[in-house]
Each structure stands twice: as C-alpha cells, then as structure tokens.
Amino acid sequence: MKTSLTLEMEETLYAYCREKGEAVVEEVGMPDDLGIVDTLSLKIKPDQQFEWRCFELKVTKADFHSSAKLSFIGHYNYFVLPDFLYPKVASEIPDEIGVLLYYSYLDPENHSTPGYLVSEKKARYQDLQVAEPELIYRLITAQAREVGKAKQTQRGVRVFSTDQLYRELKRRMPEYDLYGGEVNYYDRFLTETQDQAVEALKEELAALRRAYFQLEEIMLATNSEEGEDAF
Structure with a gap:
C-alpha cells in the first residue's frame, strides 16, 4: 500500500x-x-x-x-x-x-x-x-x-459484485480491534442495514395497524346501519 x-x-x-x-x-x-x-x-x-x-x-x-x-x-x-x-x-x-x-x-x-x-x-x-x-x-x-x-x-458501486463490495468493506479498517476498538465499515454496514430493516418493519406494522383500525371502524359503522334498518 x-x-x-x-x-x-x-x-x-x-x-x-x-x-x-x-x-x-x-x-x-x-x-x-x-x-x-x-x-x-x-x-x-x-x-x-x-x-x-x-x-x-x-x-x-x-x-x-x-x-x-x-x-x-x-x-x-x-x-x-x-x-x-x-x-x-x-x-x-x-x-x-x-x-x-x-x-x-x-x-x-x-x-x-x-x-x-x-x-x-x-x-x-x-x-x-x-x-x-x-x-x-x-x-x-x-x-x-x-x-x-x-x-x-x-x-x-453497481458495477461491482456483492462479493467484491463485502471484501472491500471488510478490509476498510486495518486496525480493527475485535475487543472494544472502533467499529469497522463492514460491521457498521451490517448494523445500519439491520436498523433500516427494523425501521421498515415498524413502518409496515404501523401502516397495517392503521388499515386494521380503519377497517374495524367501517365494519362497526356498517353493522350499526344494518341494526337501524332492522327496526
């Protein structure tokens, strides 16, 4: 080098x-x-x-x-x-x-x-x-x-294969200390990717909850209307 x-x-x-x-x-x-x-x-x-x-x-x-x-x-x-x-x-x-x-x-x-x-x-x-x-x-x-x-x-980076990118990420911190030193780029990449996945799942779950509550409100309103028609 x-x-x-x-x-x-x-x-x-x-x-x-x-x-x-x-x-x-x-x-x-x-x-x-x-x-x-x-x-x-x-x-x-x-x-x-x-x-x-x-x-x-x-x-x-x-x-x-x-x-x-x-x-x-x-x-x-x-x-x-x-x-x-x-x-x-x-x-x-x-x-x-x-x-x-x-x-x-x-x-x-x-x-x-x-x-x-x-x-x-x-x-x-x-x-x-x-x-x-x-x-x-x-x-x-x-x-x-x-x-x-x-x-x-x-x-x-799209011209490089996934394997090439991972190899490059692994070598980016030559002084990487496994026990308490700085986090290398490979670990940081994995951590950020996992964090992004968790955040995406949280957003998806929140969207499903909103959709569920909206559907529940629609069903309650429909049942209420059907009850009034019965009388």
Missing part, C-alpha cells in the same frame, strides 16, 4: 509532467522482466520524434535500497525523492540518472497540488531499453486501465 507521502509525490509529478505538455501515466508494466515504471511520460519533439521519461519514486532510504527493479528504460530517467532523503542517497545515484526533489506546501489547500518539484540533477540521454512500439502499447494499455477505473467510479 502506498504511503501518503508517495501519493502526494505521485500527484505532484503527474501535474508537473502535464504542465510540460507530456502524456503521463503511473505504474506501467514493462516486458521481459524489466519491472514496472512508477511514472512514464511521453512527449513529441519539434522533429516529430518521441521523447520518453521514466520516474522512480522513493520516500525512505529503505525504499531506495529495495530489491524492486528500477525500470530506467527511457531516454531520460529520474529518481523523485523528498528533499530530506536526497543527502542520504546522493552518492549512490548513477551519473546518468536525474533527480527531482519534492517539497510539501505548508498550506496545500491553497494550491492545486500537495507540493512542488525542483530539478536537483539533470538526467543524461540514453538509448531506449524497450522497443518504441512496445512502449507505446504499454502506455496506451496503462491509460486504458485508468480510464476503466474512472468509468467504474462514475457508474458507482
């Missing part, structure tokens, strides 16, 4: 690339065991040639030293690091790899992104490590995945 800092950096990087007129998408799988590019961007140069950039986001020293493969397969490749991490790992960054430093805004509610990026070290041009048609296909596939997610969100 991504940390809040990773999500902030990812959002800021996406906006950063878009401002430069680049097509950009996160988590793009590469062929031939080349891993997953955290963020991949593409722009077309004045000579009508494509320029590809790969970004790897790291938020801690342990993350930087992770065994996860670094998918630096583009023309220009970068680490995106929080400002406090760079001094700890600067000596380990290869000469050809660029560095963008992330700084959080003190008042993010007044900005369109949580923070901003500063170029600390320029990347050197490299030959592509993946054939360009393959890269184009991977970029389009990743974008299609994100469009699919957006369409599901727009259509709401």
